[in-house]
Amino acid sequence: MVRAQRDPFAQFFGEANRIQDHFARLLNDSIRTGPAINLWSDEHAFYAETDLPGIDPACLEITVSDGTELKITGERQIEDPQGASWLRQERPRGSFSRSVTLPSLVDADQVEARYENGVLKLTLPKSEAAKPRKIVVKS
């Protein structure tokens, strides 16, 4: 017996999106989506990490708009060596951009960014309004 579902199409598209994300990740499709990002959270903040080796930290631009749109843009410049011939050239170069929508509001003034060993580490404190609150039931 087929059980009735509330919105079978929403479920189907949700699944399709997940599969698409999955293959994008498999193919390491960094040209279209930008560098891969790890994003997680605890009760205080969201944390984001992305591998950006060999970048001048001064060239990185990190913005948070509307409290939820995180955008990282930058450029990796690799000079062509003088008097040398390439045997292999695999490292990506040029400009990149990556945007992520955060699930809840963050305090954009308190965002911290560190660049360590070629990894950009962001701490984005959750806005007070978005933090979970315990509601006391009045008797």
Add this chain to the structure above:
Amino acid sequence: MSQTALQTMERQVEGTRRTVTARADVYERDDEYVVQADLPGVQPDDIDIRYEDGELTLHGRRSACHGECESAPWNRSISSFSRSFRLGEGVASDRIEAEMKHGVLTLHLPKTEAVKPRRIAVRG
């Protein structure tokens, strides 16, 4: 595809993602080879570089965690990088130099005198 099947696939994919091939540029000058490899998140002390029988092998281990983030989904991340190249016998292995900056390893591998190009003067 059911949710469980997708999760199983994800686990399998991630299982193979833990050690990845480091992306590298290699170029050659008259007197040396230069290798530049992307090893983001690897500390200089956690890199193992070997040169044996004309083959250069790099292995870099990422630190498991950075302090405050116990809830991080580390199982989804790359845990180490690996790469090897055949450069032939013409490398002076005792003079190889390595430097690490911003997650990029740069190696200078000088050529031995025997393989360096030489200008031959014609006596007349």
